[in-house]
Amino acid sequence: MERQIPDWMSPVFEREEHPFYVWEELMKTPECLSSVLTESNRLLVRQAAEAVAGSNAVHLLGCGSSYFAGIAGAYLFNGAVGLPAYAYNAFEFSAYPPARLKGSAVIGISHTGGTAVVLDSLELAKRRGAAAVIGLTDVERSPLTLAATHVIEGGGGREKPLPKTRSFAVSLLKMYLLAAEVGRLSGDRLEEMQAILEQSPDMARQVLDGSERLTGQIAAGLNPSSSVYLFGAGPNTASVLDGALKLQEMAQARAHAFELEEGMHGPWVTMEPDDLVIVYAVRGPSFEKSKKLISALAPVGVNIWVLTDAPDSFAESGHHVTSLPDVPELIAPLFSVLPLYEFTYRLALARGIRPDAMRLTDERFLQTRLKLPR
Ligand SMILES: O=P(O)(O)OC[C@H]1O[C@](O)(CO)[C@@H](O)[C@@H]1O
Numbered sequence: 001m002e003r004q005i006p007d008w009m010s011p012v013f014e015r016e017e018h019p020f021y022v023w024e025e026l027m028k029t030p031e032c033l034s035s036v037l038t039e040s041n042r043l044l045v046r047q048a049a050e051a052v053a054g055s056n057a058v059h060l061l062g063c064g065s066s067y068f069a070g071i072a073g074a075y076l077f078n079g080a081v082g083l084p085a086y087a088y089n090a091f092e093f094s095a096y097p098p099a100r101l102k103g104s105a106v107i108g109i110s111h112t113g114g115t116a117v118v119l120d121s122l123e124l125a126k127r128r129g130a131a132a133v134i135g136l137t138d139v140e141r142s143p144l145t146l147a148a149t150h151v152i153e154g155g156g157g158r159e160k161p162l163p164k165t166r167s168f169a170v171s172l173l174k175m176y177l178l179a180a181e182v183g184r185l186s187g188d189r190l191e192e193m194q195a196i197l198e199q200s201p202d203m204a205r206q207v208l209d210g211s212e213r214l215t216g217q218i219a220a221g222l223n224p225s226s227s228v229y230l231f232g233a234g235p236n237t238a239s240v241l242d243g244a245l246k247l248q249e250m251a252q253a254r255a256h257a258f259e260l261e262e263g264m265h266g267p268w269v270t271m272e273p274d275d276l277v278i279v280y281a282v283r284g285p286s287f288e289k290s291k292k293l294i295s296a297l298a299p300v301g302v303n304i305w306v307l308t309d310a311p312d313s314f315a316e317s318g319h320h321v322t323s324l325p326d327v328p329e330l331i332a333p334l335f336s337v338l339p340l341y342e343f344t345y346r347l348a349l350a351r352g353i354r355p356d357a358m359r360l361t362d363e364r365f366l367q368t369r370l371k372l373p374r
Contacts, residue, residue, distance in 0.1 A: 004370075009369075013357070013360070013361065015354070020355050022165060022250060022345060022356050024160075026165040026166060026345065029165070029166040032169075032170050033170060034201040035156055036170060036174055037201070038154060042177075044153070045174075047150055048134050048151075048152060048181075050185065051105065051149070052182050053186060055103060055105035055131045055132055057086070057100075058085040058086070058107065059086055059093070059106045060087045061089070061093040061106070061109070062089075062109035062115070062118055063110075063115050064164075064245055065168045065242050065245060066110055066168075067087065067090065069109050070088070070109055070175075071238040071241065072235050072239075073085065073107070073109075073179065075234060076175070076331065077179055080179065080190060080193065081183045082186070082188070086098065090115065090117040090121045091117040093124075094117050097128070103129065104130050104131060106121070106122065106125035106130045106134070107135075107136065107175070107178075108121055108135050108148060109137075109171050110136070112138075112158055113137030113138070113143055114142055114144070115374065118144065119143055119147045122148055132150065133147075133148050133150070134149070134150045135148030135152070138153070138158065139157060155170035161356035161357075162249065163246055163355065163358055173197060180193055180194050180197065192328065193330075204335060207338045208342065210322075211342055214339075215339055215342040218276070218343055218346075219346035219349075222274075223274040225274070227253070227254040228255040228256070228277075229267070229268070229302075231278070231290070232257070232259070232280040233280070233289070234329060234330075235332055236282060236329075240258065240280065241257045243257065243278070243340035243341075243344070246344045247340075249358050250345065250347075250355040251351060253351075260279075263293075273302060274302075274303070275303070276303045276304075277302045278305045279293060279306050280336060281307070281308040283310050283329065294314075294317070294319065304319040305321075305322070306319050306320065307336060308323065308324060309327075
């Protein structure tokens with residue numbers, strides 16, 4: 001069948017064994033975070049923050065991982081900066097826009113800087129009188145750069161494989177730096193958060209190194225037909241959404257992500273004993289409820305993996321436990337998502353799946369991908 005493969009798609013067909021591109025990109029996360037922390041970028045952040053500081057609300061939008069980064073950003077703007085903030089899928093924003101965009105800040109997130117509905121959304125925001133139209137992209141001189149009034153770049157350029165990993169952490173760092181600066185301009189002291197962001201490349205490296213062994217063990221022990229359920233609350237809602245997306249993209253796993261409370265209102269009854277349940281139990285308003293979910297699931301017999309900044313609370317539990325860094329919950333996703341990517345990569349290898357390919361080596365899926373409207 002006659003067809004044109006776009007250039008950006010060709011790397012997904014290149015590698016047939018470890019290390020796949022997706023692994024290389026994930027391992028580059030620390031250096032890509034460092035590339036955001038440059039003097040020139042700090043200037044861009046300061047200029048963008050001045051524009052956001054005078055706004056009456058913050059609207060964040062993107063697709064896939066970039067949308068989920070927006071969800072995490074909304075928690076921070078609401079929780080630490082005191083600006084009402086909302087996150088949207090970019091198509092939803094452009095087709096069903098919120099009322100009263102005048103005077104607001106609209107932040108479009110796109111790793112590639114070329115996703116059409118993100119560009120449409122920023123044009124709409126300008127027409128409707130937004131006070132600031134900010135773009136976060138990892139690709140310099142991308143269409144997003146032209147569409148936005150302020151752009152925060154850096155981040156290592158376009159990821160080669162279709163499933164993106166480092167882009168989520170990079171978008172979060174840019175957004176957190178922006179929020180911290182807006183907070184500073186408004187008189188809030190977010191110094192602890194700022195200090196952690198400065199150390200984020202080293203901390204990300206520690207999380208990646210520290211979780212590699214356990215994530216490999218969990219992946220190797222999982223039954224090929226098992227589903228994966230992910231539960232997270234607050235900012236870690238973004239982590240479970242992105243974790244599930246990567247499990248689908250890289251390992252074609254049946255993965256389901258839920259806000260903690262939502263998952264307890266029905267979806268849990270579809271679990272089977274061989275399934276894996278991943279629960280974020282992070283100190284904060286949802287910690288006790290997460291613990292109760294974990295202990296309530298015992299009779300079902302599922303495998304449980306707890307990601308927590310309070311590992312002592314689960315020392316005797318018999319579950320898989322990953323220790324997360326001791327950081328404020330509002331910026332936790334920058335680190336807490338990383339073990340999920342490692343697990344997903346190992347699961348793809350264990351299941352004989354090429355994680356770069358997003359199933360496009362199967363002609364039927366390739367034909368569909370080429371026809372999907374973007
Ligand atoms: O951030 P961008 O470049 O707009 O792309 C969005 C999404 O597209 C994908 O690459 C493929 O669906 C996701 O991994 C990513 O989150």
